[in-house]
Amino acid sequence: MEQIKNDIVDYLKANSFMDNSSSLTDNDSLTQNGIIDSIGLLELMDYICEKYSIEIPEDMLTPENFDSLQGITNMITRLAK
């Protein structure tokens, strides 16, 4: 779980969504904190699908699954099983 969270934070920093000095708690909102917008969300989805070799079904494209590190991690864990 921690590895997934680190991967996501590294991706967000490497792609200029976050400053290198910033940090995120597990439940911080990525949209309400202005970290990702609608295009950033699509890019993050592409990254997740490629990195973890998963397809995200349409009914899992909910704000709960994508708006926080914890939500994203839970979703990847469920789909990667």
Added chain:
Amino acid sequence: MQVMEETSVNIIEALKGDIDSIALKLRGFIRDQVTGFKKKGVIIGVSGGIDSAVALTLCVQELGKENVYGLLLPEEESAPSSKTLGAEVCESLDVSYEEVPISPILRSLNIYDQKEQIIKRTCPEYDPDIHKTSLVLPDFLNQGLLNVPYIRLIKDGETAARHRLRANDYLELIGLQNVKQRSRMIVQYMYAEKLNYAVCGTTNKTELALGQFVKYGDGGVDLEPLADCYKVQVYAMGKLLNVNEEIIKRPPSADTWSHYTTDEEFYWRMPIQIMDQLLYAQEHQLPLKVIEKNTGLSADTIEKAWRHINRIRDSTEYVRATPPVCYINR
């Protein structure tokens, strides 16, 4: 922002109220702008939709039919009804008009081929001979899903497949699609400058709030008479002005996909009556209870919808912005 205290307000009635005087005010605005720009009349792109029908009618009523020129600007993927209805509305007002297909411009830029390549790599089963295509977003109110665009393949009127677009493909596709509206803008200005006319826009307040227009495309105009009228108000004005019933009943669409894709499917993700009530309630800071009563939505859904609307508003700020100027002496 205006704050309204009333708890018994009927939003739809409030939106549809006083349409006669709004129409008069818009007519005065049209005259003032055209006169102020020292132009002799207006050019309007007539799409067969309600907005351009209302704008055209107001311009004709105020400026006279001889000072208004309609342009029908179809392309390969336009619905045939767009041209037919556009011509009908011009003829009913006895306005001079001309059809200028923009397909040659699009072909010269290879727009159709590039679009087809994106659809093919997104949808492996795509066969242009049997499928029509559409770009859609999931329904918001019933499913609460994120703003994730899908290509939909349609065969014999039924959905044959749906595939999520990758971010890069989505961005490229939007750039290609927007060439359609930008080509129309070029043609409109070619005629406007020849006739010494202004270009009249047809963007309404709902579209403006949601960034539902193309910067320097349909947003590239000289005046926007409808931009402070919500779509529901434009419909009410259409009825007042006796716009063809077929145009009023036609689901609104940007009409840029081979399958007629409605604005509800791609932009609003909810019925327009709900979207406009939410936007109006936000603008007038109506109490949640009033909005629940008017829309039939739960407080939770309204809050979610507002967050969704606010995200769209924020992410489309760039579309509404004029180029910032660095004033060196301030």
